[in-house]
Amino acid sequence: MNANALVPTNPDDFEKFIARLCQQAGYDVIMPPANTKGYDIEIIKGELCIALQVKNHKAKCNISQIQKFQNYLELPIASRFCSGWFISASGFSKQAITHIETERPTNLELVTCDNHELIWNYPQTAANQAIEDAPLEEIERPLKYIGVFTCKGGVGKTTVAAHLAGAFALMGHDVILVDLDPDKNLRKLFLQDPTDEEGDASLYVPPKTKGQEGATITVLNHDQWDERHYKDTKIVICDCSPVLSENPRSLVARFNYCIIPTTLNPLGIAKHADVITRTFKHIRALNPEAELFAVINSYDTSKDVEKRNEILLSHLKRHIEQYAATDSKCKFIHPDAAKIRYSTALLYWGYHIIEGSKPQLAFREIAGRSYPRTDFLQLAEYLENHTDIDQLREDH
Numbered sequence: 472m473n474a475n476a477l478v479p480t481n482p483d484d485f486e487k488f489i490a491r492l493c494q495q496a497g498y499d500v501i502m503p504p505a506n507t508k509g510y511d512i513e514i515i516k517g518e519l520c521i522a523l524q525v526k527n528h529k530a531k532c533n534i535s536q537i538q539k540f541q542n543y544l545e546l547p548i549a550s551r552f553c554s555g556w557f558i559s560a561s562g563f564s565k566q567a568i569t570h571i572e573t574e575r576p577t578n579l580e581l582v583t584c585d586n587h588e589l590i591w592n593y594p595q596t597a598a599n600q601a602i603e604d605a606p607l608e609e610i611e612r613p614l615k616y617i618g619v620f621t622c623k624g625g626v627g628k629t630t631v632a633a634h635l636a637g638a639f640a641l642m643g644h645d646v647i648l649v650d651l652d653p654d655k656n657l658r659k660l661f662l663q664d665p666t667d668e669e670g671d672a673s674l675y676v677p678p679k680t681k682g683q684e685g686a687t688i689t690v691l692n693h694d695q696w697d698e699r700h701y702k703d704t705k706i707v708i709c710d711c712s713p714v715l716s717e718n719p720r721s722l723v724a725r726f727n728y729c730i731i732p733t734t735l736n737p738l739g740i741a742k743h744a745d746v747i748t749r750t751f752k753h754i755r756a757l758n759p760e761a762e763l764f765a766v767i768n769s770y771d772t773s774k775d776v777e778k779r780n781e782i783l784l785s786h787l788k789r790h791i792e793q794y795a796a797t798d799s800k801c802k803f804i805h806p807d808a809a810k811i812r813y814s815t816a817l818l819y820w821g822y823h824i825i826e827g828s829k830p831q832l833a834f835r836e837i838a839g840r841s842y843p844r845t846d847f848l849q850l851a852e853y854l855e856n857h858t859d860i861d862q863l864r865e866d867h
């Protein structure tokens with residue numbers, strides 16, 4: 472039987488439910504203050520002090536979430552814990568189990584809560600407990616939805632969605648990427664095992680500074696996403712299909728912001744200015760509130776095109792501002808504030824699929840620098856400064 476059929480669907484209730492199980496098994500249970508990072512429940516029995524990570528997701532817990540918890544357990548602030556239990560209502564991906572069985576950590580246990588029973592996936596022991604369901608209640612959270620959309624194909628939606636997620640992860644936020652494009656490029660790019668298309672699609676992004684927490688990017692299909700089950704997630708980025716009607720209306724209606732990537736070239740501008748305003752109109756028809764930002768992708772910063780770029784930019788800006796006079800929530804991000812430069816790293820991003828290596832972002836440093844990393848951090852920062860996403864920063 473499916474664990475989700477019997478365990479409470481509200482994440483808070485699932486935590487309480489696990490807490491009760493532990494109490495019944497003779498542990499003292501300490502629920503940490505709200506917004507505590509790294510773990511959800513602390514349990515103590517005699518000398519044993521254990522950190523519990525508790526996830527009630529539809530999708531199986533992935534390797535990146537496990538890596539993040541492992542990293543947390545190594546931090547000095549976690550030194551009082553002799554071990555950590557990662558408890559999942561939906562089990563673990565094959566890659567997560569293989570990763571743990573290969574590393575064989577002595578301070579981590581993986582547990583599935585299935586049909587009111589706790590089943591130890593690693594190390595393999597079993598413990599059964601009877602439990603009662605707790606009542607469900609809705610919770611309010613500062614969850615932000617960012618859509619990445621244009622009516623035009625091939626201008627960088629998938630590239631921007633993935634690397635904007637990477638920038639937020641570098642800033643310490645776990646990000647869910649919802650893959651709405653029927654081509655499922657995002658899922659392919661993040662698959663831990665390229666031959667398992669339904670498998671674990673995720674990335675663990677280590678912390679910028681040693682001793683801090685890293686963050687995870689998890690790619691889900693639309694039917695796997697249920698915001699009630701991801702209580703630690705504050706940012707959801709949706710890589711949209713360029714055909715607006717192929718995107719679920721209910722999700723487009725939830726967008727707080729929408730990023731509209733566009734390129735800067737004469738034929739493009741002649742068309743794009745219209746494509747951008749058409750895109751604004753399309754989204755507005757489904758979502759009266761979202762703030763819409765057009766951003767330049769594949770920007771060429773070389774000196775010899777500087778003059779022409781200036782002229783193209785003022786043309787594009789004028790066109791968009793004319794439209795924005797009728798809808799003040801539509802904005803053009805001038806490249807001085809944020810842009811994504813053309814880079815070979817981004818052009819060749821995805822090469823890992825051909826090589827058959829693990830998922831990665833195009834953030835690797837070349838000669839001490841990474842244009843994509845700088846540009847996407849700048850875009851994430853721009854969004855923090857020009858929207859209410861910065862509420863998220865209070866946690867850091």
Ligand SMILES: Nc1ncnc2c1ncn2[C@@H]1O[C@H](COP(=O)(O)OP(=O)(O)OP(=O)(O)O)[C@@H](O)[C@H]1O
Nearest residue numbers: 624625626627628629630713769812813814817818
């Ligand atoms: N800043 C950039 N520099 C260099 N290449 C880029 C950049 N942004 C995107 N590309 C390349 O452009 C191509 C199209 O990008 P991408 O697939 O992200 O577009 P898309 O809008 O998602 O396309 P589709 O409509 O097919 O989903 C890819 O080959 C990608 O590597």
Ligand SMILES: [Mg+2]
Nearest residue numbers: 628629652656
């Ligand atoms: Mg795409």
